[in-house]
Amino acid sequence: MQRILQEAEEEQEEEEYDVLVIGGGIAGETASLDLADMGFKVLLVEKEPSIGGKMFLLSKVFPTLDCASCISTPRMAATAHHPNIKLLTYSEIQEIEKLGEGDFRVKILKKPRFVEESLCTGCGQCEQACPVIVPKEYDFGLRGRKAAYIPFDTAVPKIAVIDIDHCVFCGQCERACPVGAINFLQKPRIIKARVGAIIIATGYKLFPIEKKAEYMFKKLPNIITAMQMDRLLAPTRPYNAVLRPGDGKEPMNIAFILCSGSRDRTVGNPLCSQVCCMYSIKQAQLLMGALPLADITIYYMDIRAFGKGFEEFYQQAKAMGVMFIKGRVAKIEPGENGDVVVWYEDIENGGRLRKATHDLVVLSVGLLPNPEIVKAFKNVKLELDDYGWVKPRDENISPVETSIPGVFAAGCILGPKDIPDTVLEAEAAAAQAAAYLREVRRHG
Amino acid sequence: MSRRPVRRKLTVHMLRDKLGLKPSKELTDMLKRQTEIKVKITRALRKQPKTVPEIAEETGLDTYTVFWYLMTMFRHGQVEEAGKTDEGFFKYKLRER
Numbered sequence: 001m002q003r004i005l006q007e008a009e010e011e012q013e014e015e016e017y018d019v020l021v022i023g024g025g026i027a028g029e030t031a032s033l034d035l036a037d038m039g040f041k042v043l044l045v046e047k048e049p050s051i052g053g054k055m056f057l058l059s060k061v062f063p064t065l066d067c068a069s070c071i072s073t074p075r076m077a078a079t080a081h082h083p084n085i086k087l088l089t090y091s092e093i094q095e096i097e098k099l100g101e102g103d104f105r106v107k108i109l110k111k112p113r114f115v116e117e118s119l120c121t122g123c124g125q126c127e128q129a130c131p132v133i134v135p136k137e138y139d140f141g142l143r144g145r146k147a148a149y150i151p152f153d154t155a156v157p158k159i160a161v162i163d164i165d166h167c168v169f170c171g172q173c174e175r176a177c178p179v180g181a182i183n184f185l186q187k188p189r190i191i192k193a194r195v196g197a198i199i200i201a202t203g204y205k206l207f208p209i210e211k212k213a214e215y216m217f218k219k220l221p222n223i224i225t226a227m228q229m230d231r232l233l234a235p236t237r238p239y240n241a242v243l244r245p246g247d248g249k250e251p252m253n254i255a256f257i258l259c260s261g262s263r264d265r266t267v268g269n270p271l272c273s274q275v276c277c278m279y280s281i282k283q284a285q286l287l288m289g290a291l292p293l294a295d296i297t298i299y300y301m302d303i304r305a306f307g308k309g310f311e312e313f314y315q316q317a318k319a320m321g322v323m324f325i326k327g328r329v330a331k332i333e334p335g336e337n338g339d340v341v342v343w344y345e346d347i348e349n350g351g352r353l354r355k356a357t358h359d360l361v362v363l364s365v366g367l368l369p370n371p372e373i374v375k376a377f378k379n380v381k382l383e384l385d386d387y388g389w390v391k392p393r394d395e396n397i398s399p400v401e402t403s404i405p406g407v408f409a410a411g412c413i414l415g416p417k418d419i420p421d422t423v424l425e426a427e428a429a430a431a432q433a434a435a436y437l438r439e440v441r442r443h444g
Numbered sequence: 445m446s447r448r449p450v451r452r453k454l455t456v457h458m459l460r461d462k463l464g465l466k467p468s469k470e471l472t473d474m475l476k477r478q479t480e481i482k483v484k485i486t487r488a489l490r491k492q493p494k495t496v497p498e499i500a501e502e503t504g505l506d507t508y509t510v511f512w513y514l515m516t517m518f519r520h521g522q523v524e525e526a527g528k529t530d531e532g533f534f535k536y537k538l539r540e541r
């Protein structure tokens with residue numbers, strides 16, 4: 001791809017929008033829709049081939065257990081079809097320059113999908129024809145996708161992409177496409193825009209748990225992350241049922257290890273990730289529904305059930321039979337037949353070291369900041385806090401304003417949080433951006 | 445007189461020729477191995493439905509690899525479920541097209 005990106009053609013015309021929203025997760029969609037409904041012209045830029053962020057990959061949401069994709073898919077569609085929103089997917093912000101209050105110049109790189117967006121019907125015939133298989137990002141590697149692929153069944157937009165770095169140039173996809181949509185001569189474009197305000201909603205990254213070597217992630221096949229477990233439980237799941245990846249067996253004795261890569265100075269992340277306790281309890285409850293005979297154990301340091309209905313949700317899991325063991329996991333070893341042996345300090349029983357065998361272990365991985373966007377700001381500085389999250393201008397009284405007037409932030413780019421708090425911040429950021437624009441335009 | 449259809453040059457080949465692109469040896473080796481794995485799994489399933497350990501036993505592949513490819517083939521509509529054993533393993537069979 002790097003070789004092809006060098007061929008990028010810069011557009012001459014500068015497009016104009018009221019607000020640039022960066023990141024098309026639930027925060028970016030919500031802020032864009034609010035502003036668009038108020039009559040502002042919004043440019044929404046998403047770096048992946050589909051909007052939706054992490055939410056549309058989840059199974060259900062805590063504590064209500066509502067279906068995540070039933071909530072997010074209509075919002076994704078509304079975002080893509082709103083007449084006041086221009087959506088650019090598979091695109092990256094290259095440069096942001098502040099020219100004055102209410103005036104930013106932006107350069108965006110639109111990467112080529114090698115598929116004509118106006119022609120592709122999302123039929124998937126190119127994917128069927130392509131011979132190359134690579135791990136599917138949207139399923140966190142649990143299965144493969146092709147080099148020519150539809151990102152996801154419910155992707156918005158549902159348009160194929162060619163992964164040129166894994167293409168063997170066989171031409172099968174192009175021959176198979178019934179509408180002639182595949183065009184390898186498509187070039188990257190640099191789009192220029194002038195915008196009045198910016199909302200950053202680029203979310204979070206998952207903690208790379210392979211950094212914690214004693215947890216054996218990627219070394220033992222039956223140790224997965226909680227994001228992979230959410231995929232296994234989702235209606236759009238990668239397998240035909242909840243099965244363990246090592247051999248396809250239905251797991252009957254599943255363990256969760258909380259705070260994997262959170263509240264842990266040894267791996268450089270001393271913060272609590274705020275959602276891991278609750279998403280693990282959610283997954284435990286869903287597993288009891290999917291596998292009624294399975295034993296579920298949660299190893300925890302302390303359960304942080306601080307939100308509305310969270311404590312009740314925790315008590316409900318206990319009542320359903322989920323075992324909660326207060327203990328720090330010290331070591332993980334391979335067991336027999338693909339099982340996993342967990343050594344833990346049993347805090348409530350005198351701190352003795354004990355071992356237990358599970359047939360599937362889920363690491364409840366933490367959330368990390370995603371501060372890449374900082375580099376795009378050329379003549380103004382976007383300040384981060386000591387941990388790398390975007391720093392609000394004033395944590396107490398202006399939580400969604402950043403160090404740059406006219407630039408706002410919402411969702412997990414500001415720190416780990418759940419979906420309702422993300423939505424609340426997105427609505428606040430949209431209202432603040434609208435107020436800022438009205439103010440500068442009144443004086444301009 | 446029969447006229448041969450005019451074959452237009454594919455854009456993929458135009459791009460490849462224009463930029464002198466070539467798949468790496470690593471990629472072509474990977475593709476070869478993938479094709480072998482898929483052929484082995486398909487052959488193993490031709491006679492009767494099987495579980496992942498049974499396919500692994502017959503093909504000499506490890507169970508993780510068999511399951512990963514099987515689920516990729518499952519999602520691409522090439523295999524389907526065919527019952528379950530008491531040990532909690534699904535059986536899979538080739539999907540008739």
Ligand SMILES: Cc1cc2nc3c(=O)[nH]c(=O)nc-3n(C[C@H](O)[C@H](O)[C@H](O)COP(=O)(O)OP(=O)(O)OC[C@H]3O[C@@H](n4cnc5c(N)ncnc54)[C@H](O)[C@@H]3O)c2cc1C
Binds near residue numbers: 027028
């Ligand atoms: C395993 C797990 C389970 C969870 N379960 C729940 C739950 O049940 N209930 C709940 O309330 N919360 C849950 N959460 C938390 C939830 O995922 C977040 O609250 C929510 O996704 C935050 O949304 P966001 O839009 O801020 O970020 P994201 O979902 O991360 O979206 C950010 C978007 O920005 C895009 N982006 C990133 N960088 C750039 C860039 N430079 N340019 C353009 N675009 C960019 C990304 O591709 C993405 O689309 C869970 C989290 C995890 C890890």
Ligand code: SF4
Binds near residue numbers: 131
């Ligand atoms: S040309 Fe590339 S993307 Fe298309 S089928 Fe062949 S390998 Fe797949």
Ligand code: SF4
Binds near residue numbers: 120121123124176
């Ligand atoms: S590129 Fe062609 S074959 Fe592939 S999904 Fe689109 S229309 Fe179908």
